[in-house]
Amino acid sequence: MKVKNKIYCEVCRISFIYKGEVEAGQEIVCTVCGAELKIAETEPEIKASRYIEDPETEIRRRAENFAGLRNYTFNEDKELVLEGLVGKHKMYGDFYCPCRFDNIPENVCPCLATRMNEVRKLGHCY
Ligand SMILES: [Zn+2]
Numbered sequence: 869m870k871v872k873n874k875i876y877c878e879v880c881r882i883s884f885i886y887k888g889e890v891e892a893g894q895e896i897v898c899t900v901c902g903a904e905l906k907i908a909e910t911e912p913e914i915k916a917s918r919y920i921e922d923p924e925t926e927i928r929r930r931a932e933n934f935a936g937l938r939n940y941t942f943n944e945d946k947e948l949v950l951e952g953l954v955g956k957h958k959m960y961g962d963f964y965c966p967c968r969f970d971n972i973p974e975n976v977c978p979c980l981a982t983r984m985n986e987v988r989k990l991g992h993c994y
Pocket residue numbers: 877878879880881898899900901902903
């Protein structure tokens with residue numbers, strides 16, 4: 869029995885350790901970025917992918933999961949930023965930060981700087 873599983877997150881593009889057993893169809897949350905993933909297969913390695921269809925629900929849940937994981941709170945611009953993220957998803961196909969110019973994987977919300985604890989230094993995300 870494997871109790872520690874290494875799972876690749878296609879949102880933040882790194883692997884995280886999931887403690888506990890996983891089985892196909894199981895829904896889990898990436899412990900790095902808060903993305904909700906569903907286990908697609910477990911052999912020969914674990915594959916998980918995004919599963920929420922509605923973009924607004926997906927990014928809202930991801931942001932709330934991420935805030936919960938890091939013990940962050942939202943500022944008064946939460947709805948505005950979520951709206952911007954949904955707009956970016958509509959235009960460019962993913963949740964690129966609406967505050968950043970480049971639509972690159974590092975800027976998919978929560979962006980790399982935020983995942984790397986920038987909030988602790990700045991007091992807020994970019
Ligand atoms: Zn992730």
